[in-house]
Amino acid sequence: MGDQDIALMAHLMRRAGFGATREELEARAAKGYEATVEELLNPEDQPTLDRNEMMRYHPWTWRPGTLPGMGAAEWLHDMINTRRPLEEKMTLFWHGIFATGVSKVDHYDDVMDMIVKFREKGMGDFRELLVEMAKDPAMIYWLDNCENHADAVNENWGRELLELFSMGVGNYTEVDVRECSRAFTGWTIEPKLPRGPIGRHDWFFEYRPEDHDDTEKTFLGHSGNFNGEDIVRIISEHPACAGFIARHLYNFFVADEAQVPAWSVTPPNDPEAVETLANALRENGYDMRATLRVLFNSDFFKNARFARLKNPTEVVVGTLRMVGGAEFPAPGIGDLSRQPSYMGQDLLNPPSVEGWHTGAEWINSGSLMRRVNFTAELVGDVSRPGIRDMVDRLEARGVRTAAEAVDGCLDLMGPLEVTGESRDELIGFISEGGDFAWGTTEDVASSTRRVSELLQLIVSLREYQYA
Amino acid sequence: MLTETVAGRTYDYSHNVGRGAQTGMGFNTPVALTIGADGVLYVANRGSESISNVGWNRTGVGQRISKVTLGDSWGDEEFLGEFSRYGNNDGQLIWPAGIAADNDGNLYVADEWLNRVSVFDREGAYQRHFSTLQPGDPETNGSCGIAISPGRILYVTDGRSNQVRRFTTAGEFLGAFGSQGSGEGEFDSPWGIAIDADGFVYVADSGNHRVQKLTPEGAFVAQIGRPGNKRGELNYPSDVAVDPEGDVYVCDWSDNRWGKGRVHIFDADGKFLTSLVGDAQQLSHWAQMTVDANADYAKRRREVRTTEPEWTFAQPTAIEYDAANGRLVVADTQRSRLQIYNKLGRYMIPQLNL
Numbered sequence: 001m002g003d004q005d006i007a008l009m010a011h012l013m014r015r016a017g018f019g020a021t022r023e024e025l026e027a028r029a030a031k032g033y034e035a036t037v038e039e040l041l042n043p044e045d046q047p048t049l050d051r052n053e054m055m056r057y058h059p060w061t062w063r064p065g066t067l068p069g070m071g072a073a074e075w076l077h078d079m080i081n082t083r084r085p086l087e088e089k090m091t092l093f094w095h096g097i098f099a100t101g102v103s104k105v106d107h108y109d110d111v112m113d114m115i116v117k118f119r120e121k122g123m124g125d126f127r128e129l130l131v132e133m134a135k136d137p138a139m140i141y142w143l144d145n146c147e148n149h150a151d152a153v154n155e156n157w158g159r160e161l162l163e164l165f166s167m168g169v170g171n172y173t174e175v176d177v178r179e180c181s182r183a184f185t186g187w188t189i190e191p192k193l194p195r196g197p198i199g200r201h202d203w204f205f206e207y208r209p210e211d212h213d214d215t216e217k218t219f220l221g222h223s224g225n226f227n228g229e230d231i232v233r234i235i236s237e238h239p240a241c242a243g244f245i246a247r248h249l250y251n252f253f254v255a256d257e258a259q260v261p262a263w264s265v266t267p268p269n270d271p272e273a274v275e276t277l278a279n280a281l282r283e284n285g286y287d288m289r290a291t292l293r294v295l296f297n298s299d300f301f302k303n304a305r306f307a308r309l310k311n312p313t314e315v316v317v318g319t320l321r322m323v324g325g326a327e328f329p330a331p332g333i334g335d336l337s338r339q340p341s342y343m344g345q346d347l348l349n350p351p352s353v354e355g356w357h358t359g360a361e362w363i364n365s366g367s368l369m370r371r372v373n374f375t376a377e378l379v380g381d382v383s384r385p386g387i388r389d390m391v392d393r394l395e396a397r398g399v400r401t402a403a404e405a406v407d408g409c410l411d412l413m414g415p416l417e418v419t420g421e422s423r424d425e426l427i428g429f430i431s432e433g434g435d436f437a438w439g440t441t442e443d444v445a446s447s448t449r450r451v452s453e454l455l456q457l458i459v460s461l462r463e464y465q466y467a
Numbered sequence: 468m469l470t471e472t473v474a475g476r477t478y479d480y481s482h483n484v485g486r487g488a489q490t491g492m493g494f495n496t497p498v499a500l501t502i503g504a505d506g507v508l509y510v511a512n513r514g515s516e517s518i519s520n521v522g523w524n525r526t527g528v529g530q531r532i533s534k535v536t537l538g539d540s541w542g543d544e545e546f547l548g549e550f551s552r553y554g555n556n557d558g559q560l561i562w563p564a565g566i567a568a569d570n571d572g573n574l575y576v577a578d579e580w581l582n583r584v585s586v587f588d589r590e591g592a593y594q595r596h597f598s599t600l601q602p603g604d605p606e607t608n609g610s611c612g613i614a615i616s617p618g619r620i621l622y623v624t625d626g627r628s629n630q631v632r633r634f635t636t637a638g639e640f641l642g643a644f645g646s647q648g649s650g651e652g653e654f655d656s657p658w659g660i661a662i663d664a665d666g667f668v669y670v671a672d673s674g675n676h677r678v679q680k681l682t683p684e685g686a687f688v689a690q691i692g693r694p695g696n697k698r699g700e701l702n703y704p705s706d707v708a709v710d711p712e713g714d715v716y717v718c719d720w721s722d723n724r725w726g727k728g729r730v731h732i733f734d735a736d737g738k739f740l741t742s743l744v745g746d747a748q749q750l751s752h753w754a755q756m757t758v759d760a761n762a763d764y765a766k767r768r769r770e771v772r773t774t775e776p777e778w779t780f781a782q783p784t785a786i787e788y789d790a791a792n793g794r795l796v797v798a799d800t801q802r803s804r805l806q807i808y809n810k811l812g813r814y815m816i817p818q819l820n821l
Contacts (some may be wrong), residue, residue: 056656059496060513070515070516070517190771190772193767194768196761197754198750198759199803331523334515335519
């Protein structure tokens with residue numbers, strides 16, 4: 001197994017998951033790249049997490065119960081510990097597109113119910129997911145479809161469905177927005193019991209035929225007495241739809257793109273790649289699994305190492321998966337679930353229906369400091385099993401010089417590719433302590449401490465922020 | 468249904484007590500119950516985490532031991548006080564999981580994160596604590612369920628090391644039994660525990676979806692319930708209680724119509740009798756006070772088609788038999804309330820063709 005196999009596998013696992021330990025990378029590389037892609041694409045072959053453990057130790061994570069600010073604790077724990085990394089990554093992908101937040105919905109449990117739907121349907125037929133979203137109580141409330149009546153149309157859901165969930169600006173008219181919205185009149189939510197005095201209750205979709213505009217509409221050139229499902233079908237038959245989803249896939253899995261609002265005026269960085277993905281969607285009936293197979297096996301994906309800035313969730317989850325020790329849901333898990341928020345990605349609470357802006361927009365002086373502090377504290381904890389393993393591997397390799405230590409750490413942290421300047425700085429820092437020794441208990445303790453210091457410097461490098 | 472009838476006894480729903488509250492009149496995810504020497508009920512509230520700007524061990528909300536009386540019917544309950552709070556200092560709790568009272572009214576609270584038992588007097592004054600960890604143990608054992616035998620021996624289940632440990636009430640370790648497994652006398656995440664008048668020990672063997680009856684020394688006697696989601700089968704039993712006639716009550720997280728949770732009732736021989744799913748058709752007195760004070764709550768309650776989703780248990784985690792009053796008390800954890808059922812003995816089933 002060559003270093004390049006490990007590097008490519010690490011790339012795949014960063015993108016199709018949240019990274020992997022060296023042990024896992026070696027095992028996967030031995031199985032082969034395409035076999036690993038297939039394993040990732042078939043999460044149902046891997047066990048699910050035991051939900052009862054979380055319920056037992058943190059009963060406050062129960063749904064429909066909910067807690068201000070802490071709603072993503074269960075999801076974060078899932079992302080850290082899942083055996084189905086792509087399923088969880090796709091869930092995060094869809095959350096960024098069907099961006100729905102507690103800032104308005106004010107029920108974490110209902111937004112978490114969406115997350116569960118993404119998990120269950122996110123790798124299936126996109127059209128089914130779109131209908132599911134149109135019926136989702138949190139979405140209905142978020143985009144006011146509960147205020148969309150036969151005799152008083154509210155266009156919020158109809159507009160965002162076209163603009164942000166399926167086609168993009170420039171592919172439809174204001175009349176289409178109106179007609180689309182009319183087709184979704186009567187798609188609403190049942191009144192539910194209030195959150196007090198004994199806790200929250202589930203919210204349910206309700207179709208009220210008496211409140212549905214049951215007359216002819218003309219949408220994207222088609223005429224008929226359309227209902228919501230017809231609109232989704234017509235959208236999916238429009239050439240813009242596959243291209244729109246393909247560009248989202250490219251931006252999330254391959255390389256940073258322009259932000260969504262600019263898509264109508266900014267062509268894709270790699271139009272050919274986006275078209276390849278769009279064709280895969282069209283040819284496979286919008287099956288996400290088949291499309292992701294094309295994506296992960298493509299050269300444009302394999303050649304895109306470190307072409308994306310990690311989003312905050314990838315920083316937090318990826319680092320925790322690397323250092324280990326977060327398998328048991330210990331006290332403090334609520335605080336842990338807040339960490340991506342402090343870096344600019346408040347899970348279950350996106351800034352708007354547009355979702356989070358990605359790429360360089362993740363970084364500002366405050367968020368960068370948060371990234372560095374959080375990750376440095378974790379990799380500086382030599383009691384973490386993942387760090388322990390790195391030290392053991394460096395010792396087994398007989399690392400002696402500062403350059404060997406730096407190269408070894410960069411290798412085990414990724415492998416991470418850094419500039420020559422960064423590498424020289426790391427060597428300069430760590431060489432002050434002389435060569436590494438492993439002969440005595442004191443030697444091992446000293447070398448371990450120095451390795452952890454080196455790791456802390458590495459996570460503060462620009463390069464560590466890229467996936 | 469309001470009455471569950473089985474041969475020789477029936478269970479009548481009485482009333483419920485509680486509402487969601489971070490402090491005072493109400494509970495916050497109640498997970499353990501015990502009846503004190505003077506008939507007072509003590510409720511361990513697990514509480515929740517909150518956004519921290521200080522260390523995690525100072526950021527819990529709602530953790531406490533509540534002291535209440537239940538009364539005989541709706542509106543008779545009394546809030547008497549509360550003690551302890553979140554933290555790892557003396558007298559504080561991180562993950563309260565079990566509570567037991569001795570004949571002198573002292574309370575023993577098991578904390579499954581701190582792996583220790585904290586002792587309070589009947590007024591809630593902190594007395595002492597002792598670790599349940601013994602030399603050579605792993606870092607944590609997850610001490611959760613706790614019960615006191617007629618001979619004043621403390622039995623503590625270890626949810627994470629799959630044992631039952633025995634201590635004197637002073638905290639002296641007397642020994643342990645059980646190990647990880649699914650065989651007789653083995654456990655998988657044991658949780659609630661009860662002891663009958665003869666000293667037999669009943670353990671909610673949560674991960675094995677059964678209750679085990681054991682001798683005081685830990686020898687296997689019988690299995691009560693079997694895994695499954697059908698009537699009479701157990702799914703993650705969290706607690707067990709036994710009444711003076713030997714009937715065994717088990718609460719678990721199996722599906723009911725609106726949520727998760729049942730109370731399964733078995734006779735002394737382990738034969739399944741019936742199950743309860745919760746019957747709180749009327750809000751408790753305290754809960755009604757909240758609604759009365761919030762006009763929008765009252766309005767929304769008028770709009771819903773049914774209040775039925777709030778009748779049933781939602782993840783009940785603790786159960787206690789109140790022998791002095793012949794009734795069953797269920798901690799309806801996610802609804803932050805207690806549902807109370809009276810047991811009527813010597814019950815004759817009427818003829819069917821009335």
